[in-house]
Amino acid sequence: MASRWEELERWMEGQHLPKGFEVIREPDWVEKFVRGLMTKALPEASEVIKGKDTPGITETEQSITVQFRLPPGARRGDIGLYVREDRLRIIDRESGNRTMVPLPVLVQPKVCQAAVKSGILYIKLRKRRASKQYMEHYIRW
Known part of the structure; x- marks a missing residue:
């Protein structure tokens, strides 16, 4: 070769x-x-x-959907989901594993829909709108 x-x-x-x-x-x-x-x-x-544990992220015009495979046998109280405007934190309370998922765009942390189907956690987040307002700032001379 x-x-x-x-x-x-x-x-x-x-x-x-x-x-x-x-x-x-x-x-x-x-x-x-x-x-x-x-x-x-x-x-x-x-x-x-990339690896099998890498979450799948799909993006639409107004939202982002993250698909995360849960560990086998995960129950309702075992998984914790925390949303920040630039990332997710998924905690497996049973084993203590923490997974950080960086998001491709900023989201509104308070607007989230999460559901589990067939061992996959589906998380839908609304994108944060860009502010159209200009802010005037002082310039030091």
Whole structure:
């Protein structure tokens, strides 16, 4: 396998690429590019790379839904859910495990709907609206 990579490297060195294409010769850039293509093409494979315990986050125009797989045998009083405007904290009181889930956008912590179905905790949060009001501030000279 290494010999094929060496052949590819020799071939790339011999190519006269136009300006701006020198980045293709860098292995780190190529790896990041291929990884990005794979995660877009095969979302299931990206979940394996990230880990099975990674919560799924879907986003709509007005809300965010987080899907979190609960541990087997979890009961009503075992799980604690805490919402902050930028993240969630899910606590398993039985085992003491804490999971922090960063959110892609800011949410309203007081507006939350949570339900458990088939061992998955579904959490729906309302996005926080951006303020359209300008605030004037003093500038020191």
